[in-house]
Amino acid sequence: MKPVNVGICGLGTVGSGTFNVLNRNNATIDRRTGREVRITHVGARRDHPDCDLSGVRVSRDIFDVVRDPDVHIVVELIGGTDTALELVLAAIAEGKHVVTANKALIAQHGNEIFKAAEDKGVTVAFEASVAGGIPIIKALREGLVANEIDWLAGIINGTGNFILTEMQQKGRLFDDVLKEAQELGYAEADPTFDVEGIDAAHKLTILASIAYGVPLQFESVYTEGISLVTPEDVRYAEELGYRIKHLGIARRGTEGVEMRVHPTLVPESRLLANVNGVLNAVLVHGDAVGSTLYYGPGAGAEATASSVIADIVDVAREVDSRHAVPHLGNHTWAEGLDVVPMASVETSYYLRMQVTDEVGVMARIANILSDSGINIEAIIQKEPEPGDDTVPLILLTQRVLEREMNAAIDELEGQTAVIGKVTRIRVEQLGGE
Amino acid sequence: MKPVNVGICGLGTVGSGTFNVLNRNNATIDRRTGREVRITHVGARRDHPDCDLSGVRVSRDIFDVVRDPDVHIVVELIGGTDTALELVLAAIAEGKHVVTANKALIAQHGNEIFKAAEDKGVTVAFEASVAGGIPIIKALREGLVANEIDWLAGIINGTGNFILTEMQQKGRLFDDVLKEAQELGYAEADPTFDVEGIDAAHKLTILASIAYGVPLQFESVYTEGISLVTPEDVRYAEELGYRIKHLGIARRGTEGVEMRVHPTLVPESRLLANVNGVLNAVLVHGDAVGSTLYYGPGAGAEATASSVIADIVDVAREVDSRHAVPHLGNHTWAEGLDVVPMASVETSYYLRMQVTDEVGVMARIANILSDSGINIEAIIQKEPEPGDDTVPLILLTQRVLEREMNAAIDELEGQTAVIGKVTRIRVEQLGGE
Numbered sequence: 088m089k090p091v092n093v094g095i096c097g098l099g100t101v102g103s104g105t106f107n108v109l110n111r112n113n114a115t116i117d118r119r120t121g122r123e124v125r126i127t128h129v130g131a132r133r134d135h136p137d138c139d140l141s142g143v144r145v146s147r148d149i150f151d152v153v154r155d156p157d158v159h160i161v162v163e164l165i166g167g168t169d170t171a172l173e174l175v176l177a178a179i180a181e182g183k184h185v186v187t188a189n190k191a192l193i194a195q196h197g198n199e200i201f202k203a204a205e206d207k208g209v210t211v212a213f214e215a216s217v218a219g220g221i222p223i224i225k226a227l228r229e230g231l232v233a234n235e236i237d238w239l240a241g242i243i244n245g246t247g248n249f250i251l252t253e254m255q256q257k258g259r260l261f262d263d264v265l266k267e268a269q270e271l272g273y274a275e276a277d278p279t280f281d282v283e284g285i286d287a288a289h290k291l292t293i294l295a296s297i298a299y300g301v302p303l304q305f306e307s308v309y310t311e312g313i314s315l316v317t318p319e320d321v322r323y324a325e326e327l328g329y330r331i332k333h334l335g336i337a338r339r340g341t342e343g344v345e346m347r348v349h350p351t352l353v354p355e356s357r358l359l360a361n362v363n364g365v366l367n368a369v370l371v372h373g374d375a376v377g378s379t380l381y382y383g384p385g386a387g388a389e390a391t392a393s394s395v396i397a398d399i400v401d402v403a404r405e406v407d408s409r410h411a412v413p414h415l416g417n418h419t420w421a422e423g424l425d426v427v428p429m430a431s432v433e434t435s436y437y438l439r440m441q442v443t444d445e446v447g448v449m450a451r452i453a454n455i456l457s458d459s460g461i462n463i464e465a466i467i468q469k470e471p472e473p474g475d476d477t478v479p480l481i482l483l484t485q486r487v488l489e490r491e492m493n494a495a496i497d498e499l500e501g502q503t504a505v506i507g508k509v510t511r512i513r514v515e516q517l518g519g520e
Numbered sequence: 521m522k523p524v525n526v527g528i529c530g531l532g533t534v535g536s537g538t539f540n541v542l543n544r545n546n547a548t549i550d551r552r553t554g555r556e557v558r559i560t561h562v563g564a565r566r567d568h569p570d571c572d573l574s575g576v577r578v579s580r581d582i583f584d585v586v587r588d589p590d591v592h593i594v595v596e597l598i599g600g601t602d603t604a605l606e607l608v609l610a611a612i613a614e615g616k617h618v619v620t621a622n623k624a625l626i627a628q629h630g631n632e633i634f635k636a637a638e639d640k641g642v643t644v645a646f647e648a649s650v651a652g653g654i655p656i657i658k659a660l661r662e663g664l665v666a667n668e669i670d671w672l673a674g675i676i677n678g679t680g681n682f683i684l685t686e687m688q689q690k691g692r693l694f695d696d697v698l699k700e701a702q703e704l705g706y707a708e709a710d711p712t713f714d715v716e717g718i719d720a721a722h723k724l725t726i727l728a729s730i731a732y733g734v735p736l737q738f739e740s741v742y743t744e745g746i747s748l749v750t751p752e753d754v755r756y757a758e759e760l761g762y763r764i765k766h767l768g769i770a771r772r773g774t775e776g777v778e779m780r781v782h783p784t785l786v787p788e789s790r791l792l793a794n795v796n797g798v799l800n801a802v803l804v805h806g807d808a809v810g811s812t813l814y815y816g817p818g819a820g821a822e823a824t825a826s827s828v829i830a831d832i833v834d835v836a837r838e839v840d841s842r843h844a845v846p847h848l849g850n851h852t853w854a855e856g857l858d859v860v861p862m863a864s865v866e867t868s869y870y871l872r873m874q875v876t877d878e879v880g881v882m883a884r885i886a887n888i889l890s891d892s893g894i895n896i897e898a899i900i901q902k903e904p905e906p907g908d909d910t911v912p913l914i915l916l917t918q919r920v921l922e923r924e925m926n927a928a929i930d931e932l933e934g935q936t937a938v939i940g941k942v943t944r945i946r947v948e949q950l951g952g953e
Contacts, residue, residue, distance in 0.1 A: 108666055108808045118733060119665050121851035214663070220809035222663025230647070230655025232552050233541055233829030300551060358791055358815060375541045376653035376826035379816030382791060383809060393809035396666030404845070412837070418554035 090123035091403040094152035097164035098131035104388030105395045106138045120400045128152050153178045159406050163187040172196050179203045186398040188215035194289035194305040201414040212398035217290040218367040220390030221383040228297050228416035234373025236298040238338035243290040245365035245385040246274045246281035247333040252363040255321050283312035284348040291335035299344050300421035309429040311349035323481045324352050330360040343425035345432050352437050352514040430490035435514035438482040441506040444471045448504045459495040461487045523556035524836040527585035530597035531564035537821030538828045539571045553833045561585045586611045592839050596620040605629050612636045619831040621648035627722035627738040634847040645831035650723040651800040653823030654816040661730050661849035667806025669731035671771035676723040678798035678818040679707045679714035680766040685796040688754050716745035717781040724768035732777050733854035742862040744782035756914045757785050763793040776858035778865050785870050785947040863923035868947035871915040874939040877904045881937045892928040894920045
């Protein structure tokens, strides 16, 4: 068979990793693909010091790659959503297959992109957009195809997990760890996407669409970051037998599909609670298979390249052939499956509040919760520090609707005995159904 | 598109699970496949109480399914290797695609079966043959296609892992737990395949072939069971910071490919050390991606059915189309890649021996090891029990060739100060390269 010609747009971290892995493991990849896969064209504003571009056509205008009639597969690794969208749509219009690692692009513009690709009979592959080197799109879309997905929960942002791990293992402060993560290059100069959960929400959008056969709906994801998690919360959670993880959760209930990203207490015995540092993991619960977990590096040049190249090989099998697996795993959408508003989501809660150290305060708080139909599972009440007349009160509740908890928290915060805001972190058992 | 007709041969645990999941999740599976997937023919010696076979053709002769001109995909779930081989070859000869969960069949006869399938232009899919519901074949063959696989290590026999977990968590005896496993239905009446590592060796054969592009070579797997692991070993391992797991390991070294199944000390902090009970997990280290782990149920009716149906859907996409992914992931074999004999494999070792409680014994043993070029990493020496003049001596060594360790153990066992046999369990760090 004729060689498959790959054009790479963008020669940053992932671009250079892809270039180097594809060249280094060339013989093995060709043997597995059954035809030669070669990079013939690179579009990048500048060369990369780690890449030997000799023998490859190099363009400073990435759109030259799209227009190159010899290129079969355009690999979009420039990031961002504006030029990237233009580039991908132009490649599709040229009848080329596309591989991308761009989660923001797929989460926000995937519906439009996949429509264009299907109209044109080409494939857009995006394994690297979720959880870096872990083949989670393939596992969910093909490996678990037999299952109704009850729920999935993932640690899908390495920076956030690094920060929470450092806070837990070393008792460090959020700001302090974030600064180190930025120095180590894990976190961007503007860390908002990572620590406020937007990056995780992009990835969850994609996973939820595949799991439930619903269109990509980034704007419907409930998103809460980790910047308000304190070392005290981490410590109290540990006393209660939990770890705090920043999870992306999709769950199918009677009312529809929940999509939410927030700090979550996870029982310490779960594998997911033991995924540390910059690593990622996704736990998927299907009705037939039960729980399966996928773990590995969620970022990094060569780890991400591993997924980009897996997509290139998948797509190479379709060059001169036909498109096999639908983009989001479903040929038609599931019917009548709405996204559940956060107010209608039910979880358990960890609550922490500072209360005055007087008789009857605990009873009053217990009454407010009980009147809202909220049952208390566990309580930690500490002795006051010398000279302090307030004490921290920590509660673990049973499952209750978010809207009822919101109302109860409003009422708690209205009490003179409760000082300041109530900290609320959701709890997930991640077992069984 | 025309419906895809599936014929199921064998209606035992996995057969009935496949029948029921495919019917229960029919609408979703069709939506994902893009065409109707339906079971039209079941071949089984008897009906199954959990399966409603109305509307389905039922044959008592499984070969009727193979001969049914309307069946596109034959699903072999009868187990064993004699009739199963005959059935699969007959199906291929009829030009039908085959799906099987039969690890022994693939490990022992896969080379012949895949050759016949390729000659005939059909696909034989076997995801369910390794690690039940975990899509590990797909992850390794497609998801990690970009990687040279440095090594992989898996807990791929649930019964063995259940026994070791019970021994570790409850200090129970091997025989005692095995009996319970048989009562619970985890272990067969003849537990040899599970506890002596044959089942794991079948699965490792398949994983190694895909990882390294070498033919299936079941007869070359070094296989050691768990029946000699004692509660003392489990406890001493724990004192040293390790857990004992029964691993299947494939590793590429300078001399070729290692394939081995044996009890292994794994650092307790590794996720793999925390995979408990009947669960399975496979850790794969690729040169680009680093370490990724795949975890889930390795057996069970519906968990295994999840993988069987994933294969059915993959193959259904090829009905009236062309074969995409090569059976063992490689279109041609890797060149010059031999299986390394166990004597040439290098690991660290845990050694336990009973020695006489006299001055100079420790020095003599240390000298024997040192003369063989074996360095000691850690020692546990216990006080003798009252009235006993021998003590257990536990050593953790640095890495050394198996053949050198064999010689050293021979010499140790020749010492009058060493009572009986030396227990030897290999140690793997499972980190980095």
